[in-house]
Amino acid sequence: MIFERSLQRELAYTAGAVFMVLLTIMLTTMMIRIVGFAASGQVDPRDVVVLIGLTVIGYLAVIMIVTLFVSILFVLTRWYRDSEMVVWLASGVSQTALIKPVAMFSTPIILAIVFFAFVVWPWSNLQSKLIKARFQQRDEVSLLAPGQFRESQTSHRVFFIEKMSPDQGHVQNVFVTSTEGGKVNVVVSKNGHTETHANGDRFVVLENGRRYDGVPGQPNFRIMEFERYGVKIQSQQFVNTPTTTGMYTNELLANPTRDNLAEIAWRAGLPLIAINLMLLAIPLSYQNPRRSRTINLVMAVLIYLTYSNLLNVVQSWIEQGRVSFGVGLVGLHILVSIMVAIIFWLRIRNRPLFRLSMFTRSKGA
Incomplete structure (x- = not known):
């Protein structure tokens, strides 16, 4: 019709x-x-x-x-x-x-x-x-961005790096602070790189740096110098x-x-x-x-x-x-x-x- x-x-x-x-x-x-x-x-x-x-x-x-x-x-x-x-x-x-x-x-x-x-x-x-x-589920390294402070979602850590290689394998001028048991840990380093162990654990290995440990407000801070210092990379677990x-x-x-x-x-x-x-x-x-x-x-x-x-x-x-x-x-x-x-x-x-x-x-x- x-x-x-x-x-x-x-x-x-x-x-x-x-x-x-x-x-x-x-x-x-x-x-x-x-x-x-x-x-x-x-x-x-x-x-x-x-x-x-x-x-x-x-x-x-x-x-x-x-x-x-x-x-x-x-x-x-x-x-x-x-x-x-x-x-x-x-x-x-x-x-x-x-x-x-x-x-x-x-x-x-x-x-x-x-x-x-x-x-x-x-x-x-x-x-x-x-x-x-x-x-x-990304790890903490993927959160990092040169020139920016980034807080980890899986631990009480704050990262700062000045430079990073394109493959995220090497970093320069690193600052890491974390809180454990009421104490503040601050780690600074000139260079670093990532390593993966045989069991699958990943670490950021810092070189030629210092670590400061202490309680905020108290003068008894402990200062340590190191040639190599490993920071384990945490991965966020996603619950489905x-x-x-x-x-x-x-x-x-x-x-x-x-x-x-x-x-x-x-x-x-x-x-x-x-x-x-x-x-x-x-x-x-x-x-x-x-x-x-x-x-x-x-x-x-x-x-x-x-x-x-x-x-x-x-x-x-x-x-x-x-x-x-x-x-x-x-x-x-x-x-x-x-x-x-x-x-x-x-x-x-x-x-x-x-x-x-x-x-x-x-x-x-």
């Missing part, structure tokens, strides 16, 4: 444009956030691009939900504004007839949302966690604690705790949100010439934000045991479906969703 082909073709063009805009916004936001983490030393700067890609891939399900909702709303609103919808309605096409072509266009997107929510979302979170864990966001769906089902069931409800809620918003966009797209052209977009943003936040609230309630898993899984979406059916009924009977007259009464009334 010409009507269905025309609608699906325009929806495809609009969805592509909206998706690219949302993807660009997401990339920019994640870039600023992860570069900030790298600047503060929380992630490796060499992994910034990978982490940005993994984060964006993980949120593709959310991006596709917004793309679907906004593209349907944009196209149908334009049809009302340009009187194309009037022509179709005059030709015997009802608003319920829009459901079939819109559903045919939305089905591949909803299936993709299911895939990204249940498969890609946990995979991207798991990979991001592994990358961050690898960075946290599984999180629900990084667990695959079959693992969540195998261990049905409250947290795991709440995560399942959140993942299952994404395609259900997409279906409800897809249907809601049809009656919501009605354009009254007397209203502002941006009111539909504002309402769409408010509706999506409210719906997604309510899904997060339901997830929290399941974790706390305030609602059962079954009620939390479908309760919110059934209520929204009923609201969508009521809005459809009002629109088919040409009844306004909101009566603006109560806000625009004349002063003489």
Whole structure:
């Protein structure tokens, strides 16, 4: 049918444009956030691009939900504004007839949302966690940077070096201070290098230096000169604690705790949100010439934000045991479906969703 082909073709063009805009916004936001983490030393700067890609891939399900909702709303609103919808309605096409072509266009997107929510979302979170864990397991030498004081995360040590070779094998003008049993130990050296013993232990061997031991505030400091002094390099041990966001769906089902069931409800809620918003966009797209052209977009943003936040609230309630898993899984979406059916009924009977007259009464009334 010409009507269905025309609608699906325009929806495809609009969805592509909206998706690219949302993807660009997401990339920019994640870039600023992860570069900030790298600047503060929380992630490796060499992994910034990978982490940005993994984060964006993980949120593709959310991006596709917004793309679907906004593209349907944009196209149908334009049809009302340009009187194309009037022509179709005059030709015997009802608003319920829009459901079939819109559903045919939305089905591949909803299936993709299911895939990204249940498969890609946990995979991207798991990979991001592994990358961050690898960075946290680095030893103390990798923390050093010429001309900067660096504090060890595994011991009460502060390092300072003036120069370092590119392979981190040799250092010059080294300062190391540590606290042990209330005493302060300060080691200074002109040169040093790294050594690895047969058992795998790594040391920074300092040469031609001095060590100062004592209690702060007391004059009885002990000074020792040395030709060689070894400082063992500590490695931070990372404890792998599984999180629900990084667990695959079959693992969540195998261990049905409250947290795991709440995560399942959140993942299952994404395609259900997409279906409800897809249907809601049809009656919501009605354009009254007397209203502002941006009111539909504002309402769409408010509706999506409210719906997604309510899904997060339901997830929290399941974790706390305030609602059962079954009620939390479908309760919110059934209520929204009923609201969508009521809005459809009002629109088919040409009844306004909101009566603006109560806000625009004349002063003489």
